[in-house]
Amino acid sequence: MPLTTARPVKAFDPLLRLAHWWIALSIVLLIATSQLAEVFEHRPREAVLWEWHIVSGYALTAGLAVRVLWGLVGPATARWSDLWHPLAWTGLLRLHWPAARRGHDAAASLAFLFFYALVAVMLVTGFGLSATEFGTGPLAGVLDGAARFEWLFDEPHEAGFALILLFIAVHLGALVFHHRRGERVAQAMVTGNQFVAKDTGAGHE
Numbered sequence: 001m002p003l004t005t006a007r008p009v010k011a012f013d014p015l016l017r018l019a020h021w022w023i024a025l026s027i028v029l030l031i032a033t034s035q036l037a038e039v040f041e042h043r044p045r046e047a048v049l050w051e052w053h054i055v056s057g058y059a060l061t062a063g064l065a066v067r068v069l070w071g072l073v074g075p076a077t078a079r080w081s082d083l084w085h086p087l088a089w090t091g092l093l094r095l096h097w098p099a100a101r102r103g104h105d106a107a108a109s110l111a112f113l114f115f116y117a118l119v120a121v122m123l124v125t126g127f128g129l130s131a132t133e134f135g136t137g138p139l140a141g142v143l144d145g146a147a148r149f150e151w152l153f154d155e156p157h158e159a160g161f162a163l164i165l166l167f168i169a170v171h172l173g174a175l176v177f178h179h180r181r182g183e184r185v186a187q188a189m190v191t192g193n194q195f196v197a198k199d200t201g202a203g204h205e
């Protein structure tokens, strides 16, 4: 992706960037609290760490809700249509990499949509676990103390966690790859600017 021109193009609006960093930070907190809770298993701190894990889940829910709504009413480069590139995805099967464009990278968009679906599954299974294990959260009213349903949420939550880690590794790996090729991709979610060779316009391949 040759993003080499000196001329910056405005691409990502402030609310989209805020949602990105809110979601990223919530996920980092979710990972940190769950891993620390495992380390402190059967010790007094364990319960507090799971409480923080659930609070971080609420934060992620808020971030996802804002992102979903902004995808419906926000500017062109924040819309869900800017992440929808089926032609480019079928091209990937023929090893044809899509050209750089203003807005979301066409190939990366597939991973982003997958990621959001995964986050939704993680939230439902996470709140399922908080209700069945701790009797708290939005599903507590229907699942309170129903420990026999824990298995329903446990395995999908574990598998989803592994996929989230995989997404983060691929996402950060792709950003490092572009950085090493001298392409200023990573800064786009900080400044909102992209350096596209030709402004193809949001919403096009």
Ligand code: HEM
Pocket (backbone or CB within 6 Å): 016, 020, 023, 024, 025, 027, 028, 067, 078, 103, 104, 105, 108, 109, 112, 115, 116, 168, 171, 175, 185, 186, 187, 188, 189
């Ligand atoms: C836990 C860590 C992170 C997660 C979960 C995450 C997640 C995401 C998601 C879901 C998107 C799509 C955004 C949208 O809906 O519009 C995205 C895009 C993006 N992220 Fe991240 N991100 C993380 C860390 C980072 C970091 C550290 C950077 C760079 C400093 C970064 C830079 C970007 C950029 C530039 C895009 C737009 C890529 C493009 O379409 O061309 N992200 N990220």
